Amino acid sequence: MSAVGAGGRLDPAALQVLISRLTGIAAEMGAVLARAAFSPNIxxxxxxxxxxxxxxxSLLVQAEHIPVHLGAMPASVAAVIERFGATAAPGDQFVVNDPFAGGTHLNDVTLVAPCFVGDELVGWAANRAHHADLGGGAPGSMPAAATEVFQEGLRIPPVPWSAQVRDLILANSRTPDERRGDLDAQFGANAVGVARLAELVTGGVDVATLDEVIAYGERRMRAAVAAVPDGTATFTDTMDSVGAGDDQRDPAVIRCRVTVSGDTVRFDFTGSDPQRPGNVNAVEAVTVSAVAFAVRHVLGPDVPANAGSLAPVEVVAPPGTIVAARPPVAVGAGNVEVSQRVADVCLGALAGLVPGRVGAASQGTMNNVLVGGDGWVYYETVGGGQGGRPGGPG
Structure with a gap:
C-alpha cells in the first residue's frame, strides 16, 4: 500500500482501506473463536x-466485541510484553487471567501471540474469552461469599502457553472438556490473526504505516474533545453492598469528576469508596474500560478504537478504592457489576458537559445467573439494555 499524501501520511482512502483490512482480521479472529468453541457461553x-x-x-484495531474485555486487554498485552517481549519467538503464545495484570475477573482468560515476518516482530494478536468455570468456591467461579481473589478460582500470571499449562487449567475446572475446547479455539483464533497480519505485511503494507492508523485515531479524538467547551462536571452514584462482609445499609459510592481542557479530557475518581470486603470491586483495567466506552459512546462514536483514540484521555483511579482494587481482595463482581455503574457515572458527568448528547442511564447491572452441579456449569446474563437517547430509543 503506497498511496502517500502530504507529510508522508497515507492518503485518506488508502488509510480507510488499511483500517478496514485490519478490522476484518480482528473480526475473523472472533468468528473463528466462536465457531470452534465448545461452550455455549462463547x-x-x-x-x-x-x-x-x-x-x-499499542492497540491497533479491535472487533466490535465486548467493551469491558477490549478496554482492559491492552494492559494484559503490556504485562506479557514486559515479561516475555524480548524472548518471544514465532509460534509462541502466552496466557494470563490475573485481574491485577490487566485482567478483569478470573473467568476472562486472555491468549496473546506475537506475529513475526522473518526475524521482525510486526505485531501481536490477542483474544479474551469468558470461561464458565475456573474453580473456586462455587460453580461459575464468582462466589458471592468470596472475600479474597484466592477463593474465586485459578489465578494465572502471564506465562508461556504449553500443554502442561493447559493441563493445569483443566485440573482446576469443574468442566474440563469445555475448557479444553474453548482454550483450543482461542489458540486457533490467534493463529489466524497472526497469519493474516503477516500476509498483510508481506503483501506490501509497510509496518511503519500501522502507526498512522493510531495517529489518525488520536487526531480524530483530539478534534472531538476540542469541540467540547472547557469545563468540569461531577457525578456520583451508589451501588448496593451485596458482597460478603458488607453492611447492607452502607451502599458503595462511586464518584467521577470529568474535566475537559483543550483537546484532553480527565476522569478523576478521587472520592470513590475504599475497596469493599466482598467481591464488589473493580480493578483499574475495568475502570479504564468503562471510561473508554463512555468516551467513544459520547465524544467519538465514529473514531477508530485504538491506542490513539485514548491518548487524549487521562484516568485517575486511586489505588485501593472500589474502582482500582488491590490484591488480595475479591473482584468477581467488579467486572460484571461495578463496571456498569462506572460507565453510568462517566456518562452522567459527561451529560453536564455535552447536554443533549448523552442518553439515560442503563440498568446498571449485568444480572448474572450462575447455576451448576456435578460436572456442569451454566452462566447467563439477563440483559436490560441501554437507556433512551435524546434522539431515539435505547
Whole structure:
C-alpha cells in the first residue's frame, strides 16, 4: 500500500482501506473463536473479544466485541510484553487471567501471540474469552461469599502457553472438556490473526504505516474533545453492598469528576469508596474500560478504537478504592457489576458537559445467573439494555 499524501501520511482512502483490512482480521479472529468453541457461553453468547496490537503493544484495531474485555486487554498485552517481549519467538503464545495484570475477573482468560515476518516482530494478536468455570468456591467461579481473589478460582500470571499449562487449567475446572475446547479455539483464533497480519505485511503494507492508523485515531479524538467547551462536571452514584462482609445499609459510592481542557479530557475518581470486603470491586483495567466506552459512546462514536483514540484521555483511579482494587481482595463482581455503574457515572458527568448528547442511564447491572452441579456449569446474563437517547430509543 503506497498511496502517500502530504507529510508522508497515507492518503485518506488508502488509510480507510488499511483500517478496514485490519478490522476484518480482528473480526475473523472472533468468528473463528466462536465457531470452534465448545461452550455455549462463547459459541452462542459470544462472550469473547479479539484485537490486534503493534509490536510495542499499542492497540491497533479491535472487533466490535465486548467493551469491558477490549478496554482492559491492552494492559494484559503490556504485562506479557514486559515479561516475555524480548524472548518471544514465532509460534509462541502466552496466557494470563490475573485481574491485577490487566485482567478483569478470573473467568476472562486472555491468549496473546506475537506475529513475526522473518526475524521482525510486526505485531501481536490477542483474544479474551469468558470461561464458565475456573474453580473456586462455587460453580461459575464468582462466589458471592468470596472475600479474597484466592477463593474465586485459578489465578494465572502471564506465562508461556504449553500443554502442561493447559493441563493445569483443566485440573482446576469443574468442566474440563469445555475448557479444553474453548482454550483450543482461542489458540486457533490467534493463529489466524497472526497469519493474516503477516500476509498483510508481506503483501506490501509497510509496518511503519500501522502507526498512522493510531495517529489518525488520536487526531480524530483530539478534534472531538476540542469541540467540547472547557469545563468540569461531577457525578456520583451508589451501588448496593451485596458482597460478603458488607453492611447492607452502607451502599458503595462511586464518584467521577470529568474535566475537559483543550483537546484532553480527565476522569478523576478521587472520592470513590475504599475497596469493599466482598467481591464488589473493580480493578483499574475495568475502570479504564468503562471510561473508554463512555468516551467513544459520547465524544467519538465514529473514531477508530485504538491506542490513539485514548491518548487524549487521562484516568485517575486511586489505588485501593472500589474502582482500582488491590490484591488480595475479591473482584468477581467488579467486572460484571461495578463496571456498569462506572460507565453510568462517566456518562452522567459527561451529560453536564455535552447536554443533549448523552442518553439515560442503563440498568446498571449485568444480572448474572450462575447455576451448576456435578460436572456442569451454566452462566447467563439477563440483559436490560441501554437507556433512551435524546434522539431515539435505547
Amino acid at each position: 459459541k452462542e453468547r459470544h462472550d469473547a473479544s479479539a484485537a490486534l496490537f503493534t509490536a510495542d503493544g
